Amino acid sequence: MSQVNRIGLLTSGGDSPGMNAAIRAVVRTALAGGVTVTGIMRGFSGLLDSEFMEMTPRSVSNIIQLGGTILKTSRCLDFYEVEGRSRAAEILRKKGIDSIVGIGGDGTFQGLSLLGKEHGVRVVGVPGTIDNDIPGTDITIGFSTAANTALESIDKIRDTAASHDRLFFIEVMGRHCGALALEVGLAGGAEAILIPEIDVDLDRVGQIVRDGRQRGKKSFIIVVAEGALKDGAMAAAKGVKERTGADVRVSVLGHVQRGGSPTSYDRALASRMGREAVTALASGQTDCMVAVVCNEMKLIPLSVTWEEKKSTDLDLLDVAEITAS
Numbered sequence: 001m002s003q004v005n006r007i008g009l010l011t012s013g014g015d016s017p018g019m020n021a022a023i024r025a026v027v028r029t030a031l032a033g034g035v036t037v038t039g040i041m042r043g044f045s046g047l048l049d050s051e052f053m054e055m056t057p058r059s060v061s062n063i064i065q066l067g068g069t070i071l072k073t074s075r076c077l078d079f080y081e082v083e084g085r086s087r088a089a090e091i092l093r094k095k096g097i098d099s100i101v102g103i104g105g106d107g108t109f110q111g112l113s114l115l116g117k118e119h120g121v122r123v124v125g126v127p128g129t130i131d132n133d134i135p136g137t138d139i140t141i142g143f144s145t146a147a148n149t150a151l152e153s154i155d156k157i158r159d160t161a162a163s164h165d166r167l168f169f170i171e172v173m174g175r176h177c178g179a180l181a182l183e184v185g186l187a188g189g190a191e192a193i194l195i196p197e198i199d200v201d202l203d204r205v206g207q208i209v210r211d212g213r214q215r216g217k218k219s220f221i222i223v224v225a226e227g228a229l230k231d232g233a234m235a236a237a238k239g240v241k242e243r244t245g246a247d248v249r250v251s252v253l254g255h256v257q258r259g260g261s262p263t264s265y266d267r268a269l270a271s272r273m274g275r276e277a278v279t280a281l282a283s284g285q286t287d288c289m290v291a292v293v294c295n296e297m298k299l300i301p302l303s304v305t306w307e308e309k310k311s312t313d314l315d316l317l318d319v320a321e322i323t324a325s
């Protein structure tokens with residue numbers, strides 16, 4: 001690993017289950033190759049405050065099963081400014097950090113890329129977000145766990161919805177992206193799924209409820225991504241109640257989806273991606289993100305993550321509709 005002496009490792013943006021497994025993989029792969037790793041606390045905010053933690057193989061013991069991030073995280077506005085990045089570069093130089101692995105989403109990657117271009121720091125991104133909204137990779141760390149967490153709640157709500165013959169609106173996370181809503185809506189047998197990518201038509205939802213009743217359905221689950229319409233599931237519930245007179249209830253799952261012990265899928269994915277990030281730096285790569293495409297590890301330019309938009313598999317809506325009929 002001749003090109004890398006000291007890696008700075010940070011997590012930034014919204015946390016996601018599996019980030020700790022990725023931290024563990026980066027630290028242990030680097031140390032095994034003779035490269036030191038400095039943990040940067042609280043993402044770019046901690047970097048600007050010089051909050052560091054030296055990483056050893058033992059500092060990442062017993063974290064593979066933990067949600068959250070031992071390095072903590074933040075959303076840092078100063079890093080969007082040239083001046084903030086200059087200060088960061090100076091701090092990194094003093095600390096002897098020549099490379100950064102950043103685990104997060106597209107905002108994290110934009111900051112990293114600019115830091116790399118403006119100050120020559122080598123940067124590699126690892127996609128960690130429950131939203132699965134990062135173009136260039138099939139999947140992001142945390143999506144599987146968040147989907148399973150949401151699904152567990154949806155299954156429980158289904159029990160009470162069926163007992164009371166009620167119509168439930170369940171809001172899941174996803175301000176700009178409906179991937180999580182689609183996944184759990186399909187897997188949870190939802191009668192309708194509302195996502196930000198498609199204009200919400202409450203008349204149509206009302207019709208789905210009326211048609212379902214005609215076919216003998218008594219209870220309904222509608223999954224709503226938080227960004228599907230202004231005021232999310234509350235607004236959808238109000239509109240459909242007015243149209244159908246149904247006995248409606250709303251459940252907003254919220255940040256529970258961001259926590260919890262990662263699934264085996266997320267732990268394995270994070271371990272593979274963490275190792276790949278270090279290998280990429282060691283082979284001289286920079287300004288790239290580790291991606292998984294058809295289960296193979298790839299490196300893609302960081303710019304893809306904000307210049308392109310991840311396409312949503314709208315076929316899932318059709319599958320959900322026919323299978324819930």
Ligand code: F6P
Binds near residue numbers: 014226
């Ligand atoms: O990006 C992850 C995410 O959980 C989104 O699904 C959600 O819209 C947002 O973060 C919530 O952010 P915060 O925790 O800062 O309120």
